Amino acid sequence: MATSTEPARPTRHGFLAGVRSAFDRPLTSYQLVLGVGTILLCLGLVMVLSASSVLALRQHDNAFYYFERQLLFAVVGGVGAVVAAKLPFRTLHWLTYPVLIGSVALIVATYVIGVEIRGNRNWLPLAGGFMLQPSEFAKLAVVLWVAHLYSRKQKLLGRTSHVLVPMLPVTAGVALLVVGQNDLGTALVLFAVMLGMLWVAGLKSRPLMAILLTLGAVLVFFVAAAPHRVARLLTFMDPMSAPDTDGYQSIHSRMAFASGQFWGVGLGGSRQKWGTLPEAHNDFILAIIGEELGLFGACVVLVLFGLLAYAGIRIATRTREPYARYLAAGITIWLLAQALINIGMVLGLLPVIGIPLPLISSGGSSLMTTLVAVGLLVNCAKSEPGAKRALEARAARRSGRGLIGIGRRG
Amino acid sequence: MTGVGATHAMTHKRLRACLVLVLTVLVLFGVRLFQIQGIDSAAFAAKAVQDGTDTVVVPAPRGSITDRNGIDLAANVEGITLTADPTMTTADAPQVAAVLTGVFDDLDYFSLVEKLRTPKSRYVVLVKQAPATKAQKALDRLKEKGLVGVFSDSAPIRTYPGGSLAANLVGYLNAQGEGVAGLERTYDEQLQGKDGRMTYEVAPSGQRIPQADTTVDEMVPGKDVVTTIDRDLQWYADQRLADGVRSSSADWGLAITMDVTNGEIVQLSQYPSFDPDTRTGMTEKNTVARAWQTVYEPGSVIKTLTMAALADQGLVSADTKIKVPGSMTIDGFNISDYWDHGTIKLTAAGVIAQSSNMGTIVASQQMKSSTLHSYLSKFGLGSKTGVGLPGESKGILVPAERWSRSQAATVTFGQGVSVTALQMVKAVGAIANGGVAVEPTVVSGLKAGDGSVEKPARAKGQRVVSQQAAKQVTRMMEAVTADDGTAPAAQIEGYRVAGKTGTAWRVNPETGRYVRGQNTVSFMGFAPADNPRFVTYVVLDNPVSSAGGGSTAAPVFQQVMSMALERFGIAPTGAKSPKVAQDW
Numbered sequence: 001m002a003t004s005t006e007p008a009r010p011t012r013h014g015f016l017a018g019v020r021s022a023f024d025r026p027l028t029s030y031q032l033v034l035g036v037g038t039i040l041l042c043l044g045l046v047m048v049l050s051a052s053s054v055l056a057l058r059q060h061d062n063a064f065y066y067f068e069r070q071l072l073f074a075v076v077g078g079v080g081a082v083v084a085a086k087l088p089f090r091t092l093h094w095l096t097y098p099v100l101i102g103s104v105a106l107i108v109a110t111y112v113i114g115v116e117i118r119g120n121r122n123w124l125p126l127a128g129g130f131m132l133q134p135s136e137f138a139k140l141a142v143v144l145w146v147a148h149l150y151s152r153k154q155k156l157l158g159r160t161s162h163v164l165v166p167m168l169p170v171t172a173g174v175a176l177l178v179v180g181q182n183d184l185g186t187a188l189v190l191f192a193v194m195l196g197m198l199w200v201a202g203l204k205s206r207p208l209m210a211i212l213l214t215l216g217a218v219l220v221f222f223v224a225a226a227p228h229r230v231a232r233l234l235t236f237m238d239p240m241s242a243p244d245t246d247g248y249q250s251i252h253s254r255m256a257f258a259s260g261q262f263w264g265v266g267l268g269g270s271r272q273k274w275g276t277l278p279e280a281h282n283d284f285i286l287a288i289i290g291e292e293l294g295l296f297g298a299c300v301v302l303v304l305f306g307l308l309a310y311a312g313i314r315i316a317t318r319t320r321e322p323y324a325r326y327l328a329a330g331i332t333i334w335l336l337a338q339a340l341i342n343i344g345m346v347l348g349l350l351p352v353i354g355i356p357l358p359l360i361s362s363g364g365s366s367l368m369t370t371l372v373a374v375g376l377l378v379n380c381a382k383s384e385p386g387a388k389r390a391l392e393a394r395a396a397r398r399s400g401r402g403l404i405g406i407g408r409r410g
Numbered sequence: 411m412t413g414v415g416a417t418h419a420m421t422h423k424r425l426r427a428c429l430v431l432v433l434t435v436l437v438l439f440g441v442r443l444f445q446i447q448g449i450d451s452a453a454f455a456a457k458a459v460q461d462g463t464d465t466v467v468v469p470a471p472r473g474s475i476t477d478r479n480g481i482d483l484a485a486n487v488e489g490i491t492l493t494a495d496p497t498m499t500t501a502d503a504p505q506v507a508a509v510l511t512g513v514f515d516d517l518d519y520f521s522l523v524e525k526l527r528t529p530k531s532r533y534v535v536l537v538k539q540a541p542a543t544k545a546q547k548a549l550d551r552l553k554e555k556g557l558v559g560v561f562s563d564s565a566p567i568r569t570y571p572g573g574s575l576a577a578n579l580v581g582y583l584n585a586q587g588e589g590v591a592g593l594e595r596t597y598d599e600q601l602q603g604k605d606g607r608m609t610y611e612v613a614p615s616g617q618r619i620p621q622a623d624t625t626v627d628e629m630v631p632g633k634d635v636v637t638t639i640d641r642d643l644q645w646y647a648d649q650r651l652a653d654g655v656r657s658s659s660a661d662w663g664l665a666i667t668m669d670v671t672n673g674e675i676v677q678l679s680q681y682p683s684f685d686p687d688t689r690t691g692m693t694e695k696n697t698v699a700r701a702w703q704t705v706y707e708p709g710s711v712i713k714t715l716t717m718a719a720l721a722d723q724g725l726v727s728a729d730t731k732i733k734v735p736g737s738m739t740i741d742g743f744n745i746s747d748y749w750d751h752g753t754i755k756l757t758a759a760g761v762i763a764q765s766s767n768m769g770t771i772v773a774s775q776q777m778k779s780s781t782l783h784s785y786l787s788k789f790g791l792g793s794k795t796g797v798g799l800p801g802e803s804k805g806i807l808v809p810a811e812r813w814s815r816s817q818a819a820t821v822t823f824g825q826g827v828s829v830t831a832l833q834m835v836k837a838v839g840a841i842a843n844g845g846v847a848v849e850p851t852v853v854s855g856l857k858a859g860d861g862s863v864e865k866p867a868r869a870k871g872q873r874v875v876s877q878q879a880a881k882q883v884t885r886m887m888e889a890v891t892a893d894d895g896t897a898p899a900a901q902i903e904g905y906r907v908a909g910k911t912g913t914a915w916r917v918n919p920e921t922g923r924y925v926r927g928q929n930t931v932s933f934m935g936f937a938p939a940d941n942p943r944f945v946t947y948v949v950l951d952n953p954v955s956s957a958g959g960g961s962t963a964a965p966v967f968q969q970v971m972s973m974a975l976e977r978f979g980i981a982p983t984g985a986k987s988p989k990v991a992q993d994w
Binding site: 054056101103109131196199200201202210251254256257258259260261271272274276294295298299302303306309310313316317325327332333336340344345347348349 | 420421422424425426429431433435436439440442443444446447448450451452453454455457458460461462527612613614615617619763
């Protein structure tokens with residue numbers, strides 16, 4: 001409805017206006033992050049159950065083995081997210097260095113007592129058969145630290161040196177430690193976060209280009225130094241050249257998507273999860289979504305990540321707290337970079353890099369840190385102008401309604 | 411503006427740029443998804459299906475061949491079959507037999523040892539329809555003791571519960587399970603049914619994927635062939651025929667009984683024969699189906715057809731007087747009767763009863779050769795009977811214009827014309843059936859798995875001679891089984907029996923000439939003569955030279971026909987054969 005305060009707005013734009021006003025409320029970001037996060041998590045749980053059941057039954061004689069573990073991590077991570085959403089920024093600032101140092105220490109520990117799985121020496125054994133992937137925590141730690149650093153240096157960021165130091169050496173150092181574990185995927189995400197934060201912090205184009213080129217050169221060298229990486233890159237160009245070795249996963253990923261067509265073969269109906277597509281419940285879970293839920297299901301996932309990106313950037317641009325701005329930007333860059341690399345790989349647009357799809361793929365360390373990150377994003381959303389007041393008003397309204405309800409019952 | 415403000419504005423701009431970049435990439439991914447799931451999906455989807463599918467053939471069980479009452483003559487045996495390669499088991503036969511009898515209580519140790527030592531064989535069946543557990547137990551024990559040469563086979567195997575019973579009619583299968591003889595061959599397609607095919611998607615482990623598409627081509631089980639054979643009668647006839655062949659030292663013999671009213675063959679025996687169940691005696695001379703594949707000269711039985719042709723034209727009746735010379739020479743070929751006589755006076759019935767060649771020639775001189783040929787053709791000589799069994803011969807009936815004068819004479823009493831036994835049964839069956847020829851048939855229906863029965867189309871009977879003519883010939887034939895006829899041995903207590911003996915010179919198939927002293931003897935008869943139901947034909951090839959149709963074939967006929975009448979509950983009519991004068 002056109003109100004008296006806006007007489008100029010024509011009524012035929014009523015729908016668009018409705019959408020705009022719905023997105024224009026102080027709690028939009030808050031609700032988007034909460035909603036999208038919850039939907040992705042639930043979709044992930046369902047798909048992990050579907051994609052892992054065959055493997056779980058075969059390996060552990062219990063079709064729910066991976067699902068039960070994932071559910072446990074989701075509950076623990078959910079609690080972590082709630083806590084992260086409620087902690088005052090003060091506490092977060094205070095936690096920055098313990099988290100960073102702890103993460104780095106754990107990564108270093110993998111060099112000593114780490115366990116190698118599928119070529120990645122990035123696992124720490126824990127009690128009860130659980131394994132810890134410290135590099136996952138490192139992503140959160142780096143984002144927390146950069147947000148802390150840039151919010152403190154807010155007034156000095158006009159100068160290139162303050163943007164670069166100590167940010168660049170520390171993040172690059174952590175990333176290189178991760179590269180040393182052979183975990184190229186996580187390292188890529190860390191570099192993406194590093195570049196993204198430098199960009200957001202206002203680093204001038206020329207030094208940014210220099211860093212980008214340097215990283216590119218390092219990457220090319222890194223790939224060229226190992227023949228198996230060259231081979232993998234070449235098969236990425238043409239998976240059919242090695243259908244039974246390097247191209248295998250890509251081809252079966254394509255088969256999964258192709259079998260799914262528009263509406264999918266139905267939840268639980270995947271053929272590729274029967275052992276043809278390795279890591280079906282893990283890095284390649286989107287292929288199983290595409291197979292079982294079709295183009296429709298896969299597009300829903302893309303839209304959800306798009307909404308998450310929109311919400312994250314919206315928080316960063318609307319908040320007046322520098323810390324919230326850098327934290328929201330860092331988390332959004334991290335989650336979206338990881339999602340895009342994963343999806344690009346599953347779609348055969350990027351070489352196969354072992355990296356989970358945030359909130360969906362099976363994997364405890366990844367899910368828990370991601371949930372905490374989403375919690376932090378919610379926390380940042382609350383710092384948007386008017387958000388706190390809106391939340392309080394809502395809480396008051398709810399308790400008021402509750403009282404009315406009780407009154408009526410009497 | 412302060413530096414902070416500028417930084418802040420740039421941060422906003424760059425954040426928005428980040429968002430635009432991410433959304434752009436997501437849109438590109440969406441396009442890619444549309445491409446690989448919507449547009450280019452066919453090839454990969456097909457490959458996915460093709461990669462992980464498995465096709466299982468569901469074999470259709472072969473139908474049974476049953477007798478007219480549904481008793482199996484040929485059937486499939488499910489379960490495990492234990493077989494042995496005697497070349498491997500000969501040495502350790504006693505030990506192997508001991509193990510097997512230890513597991514299977516009902517096996518006979520000595521016959522087992524004998525089977526395991528079957529010479530010149532690489533395949534003998536030891537146990538049929540063994541339960542899987544017992545078969546496995548036996549194999550395990552054999553393995554423990556290091557005994558080799560015994561194998562198990564889970565494919566259903568063909569069994570013939572009657573052994574050699576009606577073996578030439580039922581036929582048998584080759585090693586590939588295809589029918590190669592008899593009904594097994596004629597109805598191979600219907601017996602086989604259609605194998606089913608199930609294609610389903612499998613995991614790399616070979617496990618079948620639930621929920622995935624399964625395409626099923628339904629298996630259609632083979633149909634049962636219900637024959638017109640009566641198993642008990644068949645068995646009895648087999649025994650009596652074997653006795654007859656052995657006691658007369660014949661090369662081979664056959665006995666066929668047909669229901670003249672509808673052409674159903676109720677019994678078809680051949681001796682010697684083979685056993686398709688144990689696959690013994692499977693030599694060419696045993697597996698050939700004598701009844702419709704062997705061609706021979708029928709001899710005097712044809713006289714009934716000659717007389718029928720004459721009677722149909724009103725040229726003879728049972729009491730027609732015929733002056734019979736002692737012998738005649740045609741084209742330098744001397745023809746006489748089997749007993750010496752001067753010119754004698756016989757009635758037509760007497761000619762048949764005494765089986766006089768001379769009398770038949772004299773009587774038939776009233777019609778042209780082409781007329782006789784046309785009647786013989788109408789009786790079915792020189793063409794297939796319509797029974798539809800594999801490898802049926804047409805016999806040899808040369809066109810009348812190519813008959814020599816002597817052949818024109820000899821054809822009237824069954825020399826110079828070749829037939830199959832089934833043709834003769836059809837022809838004389840027509841006389842018994844009041845002059846109407848019906849096609850002999852051995853199958854009454856094809857029974858599908860759902861119990862529905864498909865009846866094969868039957869040709870309508872063809873009238874060959876008038877009912878009156880048939881009656882006249884029947885009266886002549888009744889004289890044959892009279893006490894003063896050629897075959898009193900064919901009499902059946904309480905029934906009127908019409909019949910005709912046959913003794914023909916054998917033709918050496920290599921030279922095409924008659925072999926002196928070698929005969930094919932036969933007896934054809936039907937009963938009850940006053941209301942005919944069955945015609946039975948007994949043929950004995952090359953018996954001891956003194957034997958005639960009346961003394962060797964007629965007793966077999968008598969036994970088989972008696973049993974047929976009894977089995978089918980044909981009550982005696984109680985009427986007495988009319989006395990017909992044989993001479994004048």
